[in-house]
Amino acid sequence: MYLDKAEIKSGIGRWLKVDFGKTIEMAEKHEVYQSLVRTVMEKVTENWCDTDEIYSNGKQAYYLSAEFLMGRALGNNLINLGILDDVREVLAELDIDFNVIEDAEEDAGLGNGGLGRLAACFLDSMVTLNLPGHGYGIRYKNGIFNQKFENGFQVEYPESWLKYGDPWSIKKASEEVIVEFGDQTVRAIPHDTPIIGYGTKNVNTLRLWEAAPVKDLDLTAFNAQEYEEATREKARAEDISRVLYPNDSTNEGKKLRLKQQYFFVSASLQDILRKFKLTHGNDFEKLPEFAAIQLNDTHPVIAIPELMRLLYDVEGLEWNDAWDIVQKTCAYTNHTILAEALEKWWIRLYEEVVPRIYEITQRINIELIQLLEKKFPGQRGRQKRMSIIQGDLIHMAWMAIYGTHATNGVAALHTEILKEQELKEWYELFPERFQNKTNGVTQRRWMLLSNQQLSSLITELIGDKWITDLTELKKLEKYAEDEEILKRFLDIKHEKKVEFAKYMKNEQGVEIDPDSIFDIQIKRLHEYKRQLLNIFHVIDLYNRIKADPKLKMNPVTYIFGAKAAPGYLRAKGIIKLIHDVAEVVNNDPVVDGRIKVVFVENYRVSVAHKMFPAADISEQISTAGKEASGTGNMKFMLNGALTLGTLDGANVEIVEEAGEENNFIFGLKVEDILKMKKEGYDPHKPYNEVEGLKAVVDVLMDGTFSDEGTGYFEELYTSLMEGASWHDADQYFVLEDFDAYREIQKKANEAYSDKMKWAKMAWINIANGGKFSSDRTIAQYASEIWDIEAKKL
Numbered sequence: 169m170y171l172d173k174a175e176i177k178s179g180i181g182r183w184l185k186v187d188f189g190k191t192i193e194m195a196e197k198h199e200v201y202q203s204l205v206r207t208v209m210e211k212v213t214e215n216w217c218d219t220d221e222i223y224s225n226g227k228q229a230y231y232l233s234a235e236f237l238m239g240r241a242l243g244n245n246l247i248n249l250g251i252l253d254d255v256r257e258v259l260a261e262l263d264i265d266f267n268v269i270e271d272a273e274e275d276a277g278l279g280n281g282g283l284g285r286l287a288a289c290f291l292d293s294m295v296t297l298n299l300p301g302h303g304y305g306i307r308y309k310n311g312i313f314n315q316k317f318e319n320g321f322q323v324e325y326p327e328s329w330l331k332y333g334d335p336w337s338i339k340k341a342s343e344e345v346i347v348e349f350g351d352q353t354v355r356a357i358p359h360d361t362p363i364i365g366y367g368t369k370n371v372n373t374l375r376l377w378e379a380a381p382v383k384d385l386d387l388t389a390f391n392a393q394e395y396e397e398a399t400r401e402k403a404r405a406e407d408i409s410r411v412l413y414p415n416d417s418t419n420e421g422k423k424l425r426l427k428q429q430y431f432f433v434s435a436s437l438q439d440i441l442r443k444f445k446l447t448h449g450n451d452f453e454k455l456p457e458f459a460a461i462q463l464n465d466t467h468p469v470i471a472i473p474e475l476m477r478l479l480y481d482v483e484g485l486e487w488n489d490a491w492d493i494v495q496k497t498c499a500y501t502n503h504t505i506l507a508e509a510l511e512k513w514w515i516r517l518y519e520e521v522v523p524r525i526y527e528i529t530q531r532i533n534i535e536l537i538q539l540l541e542k543k544f545p546g547q548r549g550r551q552k553r554m555s556i557i558q559g560d561l562i563h564m565a566w567m568a569i570y571g572t573h574a575t576n577g578v579a580a581l582h583t584e585i586l587k588e589q590e591l592k593e594w595y596e597l598f599p600e601r602f603q604n605k606t607n608g609v610t611q612r613r614w615m616l617l618s619n620q621q622l623s624s625l626i627t628e629l630i631g632d633k634w635i636t637d638l639t640e641l642k643k644l645e646k647y648a649e650d651e652e653i654l655k656r657f658l659d660i661k662h663e664k665k666v667e668f669a670k671y672m673k674n675e676q677g678v679e680i681d682p683d684s685i686f687d688i689q690i691k692r693l694h695e696y697k698r699q700l701l702n703i704f705h706v707i708d709l710y711n712r713i714k715a716d717p718k719l720k721m722n723p724v725t726y727i728f729g730a731k732a733a734p735g736y737l738r739a740k741g742i743i744k745l746i747h748d749v750a751e752v753v754n755n756d757p758v759v760d761g762r763i764k765v766v767f768v769e770n771y772r773v774s775v776a777h778k779m780f781p782a783a784d785i786s787e788q789i790s791t792a793g794k795e796a797s798g799t800g801n802m803k804f805m806l807n808g809a810l811t812l813g814t815l816d817g818a819n820v821e822i823v824e825e826a827g828e829e830n831n832f833i834f835g836l837k838v839e840d841i842l843k844m845k846k847e848g849y850d851p852h853k854p855y856n857e858v859e860g861l862k863a864v865v866d867v868l869m870d871g872t873f874s875d876e877g878t879g880y881f882e883e884l885y886t887s888l889m890e891g892a893s894w895h896d897a898d899q900y901f902v903l904e905d906f907d908a909y910r911e912i913q914k915k916a917n918e919a920y921s922d923k924m925k926w927a928k929m930a931w932i933n934i935a936n937g938g939k940f941s942s943d944r945t946i947a948q949y950a951s952e953i954w955d956i957e958a959k960k961l
């Protein structure tokens with residue numbers, strides 16, 4: 169037993185007294201929360217130190233990521249420690265509801281969406297597999313903004329998860345390092361969070377860096393001018409870790425962003441080298457046997473020239489030896505092929521922020537060009553295209569592929585597209601470097617914690633091995649025809665829908681009917697994800713009900729949840745449109761409960777916990793070829809929702825595992841889109857020819873809805889029908905896919921009439937979800953890229 173009930177109880181009481189000077193009767197909920205966390209932390213510390221110790225002489229993996237979308241830690245840690253029920257009971261004895269205490273924790277929203285959440289799932293899997301693997305990132309003071317809806321518009325408010333401090337982290341002031349920019353020097357202060365695994369004593373580390381001024385404020389300064397200067401310097405340093413950039417899959421090219429990247433990368437590499445020297449001295453050619461550094465997208469790719477600087481400038485190695493070490497140590501994960509996401513930096517900015525890194529980048533580029541001339545003599549066009557420095561820009565993805573030993577995509581289809589299209593020339597240069605690592609999610613958080621009812625049923629049927637080996641779920645297949653079990657599954661699904669409906673009522677005052685189909689699209693708002701296609705279908709359905717008030721269908725609640733990047737006006741226009749449609753559809757008596765549209769405010773990890781288990785239909789409708797993997801699709805599948813989607817990202821593998829007949833697949837495939845682009849796609853064709861579509865698209869222009877003078881709707885219309893200077897009309901094929909989408913929606917709606925058949929399809933999806941555990945993904949990274957092995961405390 170890790171912490172018994174008596175220890176939990178006395179711990180809470182003791183920490184309430186020490187930290188707040190209160191008794192349990194006087195304590196506020198966040199104080200009880202903090203004291204409970206302190207009790208857990210106190211107990212975890214010993215194993216944490218011991219884990220460090222057993223890892224220290226072997227090879228370890230370091231996951232460098234600008235984002236870690238952790239969400240809440242309490243429930244997850246208690247479940248992983250096996251003490252959730254005990255804590256619940258102790259609190260109940262004290263007349264406190266655990267759920268209230270759980271709600272006192274702010275989400276650690278240090279990420280935008282899938283990429284940051286993946287990093288969080290990976291940490292959970294690494295420690296649960298007893299793998300020596302840790303995270304390095306930035307301790308943003310403000311995470312992803314809080315979203316409110318005002319009159320149907322998104323309004324952003326600053327988020328402050330550190331309002332009451334973060335009891336899960338420890339500031340390690342003695343391990344701070346200095347980071348130097350061209351125009352500024354700052355301190356990087358590490359804050360360590362224990363990563364607690366399931367069924368293991370191992371405790372890994374997430375180390376997040378906070379930026380601070382070199383000199384703390386000298387309050388005795390008698391000169392007012394000096395005081396002001398010092399305050400300015402302090403603010404300038406703290407700016408670096410002040411706020412998460414809220415863009416998902418777009419690169420703004422801003423100076424502060426480059427500073428953030430260099431800041432956490434330099435601090436992390438200095439930290440890795442410091443630890444290396446403790447055990448291996450200056451024998452740097454051994455570094456690749458000691459450390460594997462994974463670059464999560466291009467955000468930390470400046471690690472390549474920075475590690476060169478540290479080895480060549482600081483440690484005095486030969487250039488070629490240093491380069492060999494860098495390549496062997498680092499590996500790169502590509503997350504997207506969207507052009508607007510590929511990071512490029514203006515040379516002038518890069519040189520200003522990190523002058524020495526720029527010189528090193530130039531030398532790396534010269535050697536790349538020499539290599540290209542050797543491999544592809546005289547092919548000037550190719551050499552130019554593959555150059556890291558091109559014109560005024562530095563291409564971080566090119567540096568990533570050249571400076572590492574492995575480049576991986578995040579789903580089979582995505583990796584194929586990289587090899588055959590987007591990175592074809594690089595694949596020809598380094599075929600041995602390209603790998604696939606299909607994403608996954610942790611079943612501890614996304615099933616065991618967030619769907620305790622389903623988890624209990626599964627454990628009752630097949631035992632609890634699935635919690636650490638998700639392929640065990642396959643054993644559920646033999647119950648696929650068992651009506652009694654399927655009935656229990658449907659009851660659980662209904663219970664989770666009721667729970668979510670209560671949440672919506674409490675939070676937003678919105679009533680939704682748990683007996684309707686919950687059709688859910690939750691993910692960042694992005695044109696390629698095509699929330700617009702979803703709401704266009706709702707408009708068409710509404711038009712058809714108006715034309716035929718007796719139209720028969722199973723009632724559906726269309727549920728959206730999404731944040732738009734604050735500067736992404738089209739995404740904001742789509743949010744407003746969905747609200748306007750909701751306003752009309754939800755209030756027209758002719759609809760008579762058949763459709764309801766709701767938008768969940770401030771979608772985030774803790775809300776996601778309530779939504780995935782409540783879904784009947786998982787909307788995964790991105791334009792084929794654009795969604796690298798998706799992980800939301802996996803969370804839905806594992807909670808028994810059917811995928812209604814395109815053959816994109818990991819959807820392809822989901823239907824490969826669970827069968828296309830158990831999901832609703834529609835629309836253009838990657839090849840179709842390539843062909844249409846080649847032959848010339850004109851959205852006027854579907855607009856004029858597909859029944860009902862013109863009426864739908866025209867609502868953007870005919871005043872049915874009002875965007876209140878923002879111009880959002882007209883701009884959306886133009887983007888579809890005419891295009892813009894930087895893209896063709898309807899670049900994401902919304903209109904072309906509309907008819908197929910409407911057909912598949914109809915098919916899904918009809919299928920729901922046979923509840924038992926529906927339950928069976930959902931059940932088969934769960935039984936075949938084993939592949940989509942991040943445990944499988946991480947085991948593959950560990951053996952195929954990092955070459956690290958489990959070490960158990």
Ligand SMILES: *Cc1c(COP(=O)(O)O)cnc(C)c1O
Nearest residue numbers: 281282691772773776798799800
């Ligand atoms: C899983 C998850 C995502 C990723 O969703 P996709 O559908 O894969 O884009 C984004 N945000 C949160 C809060 C998540 O939990």
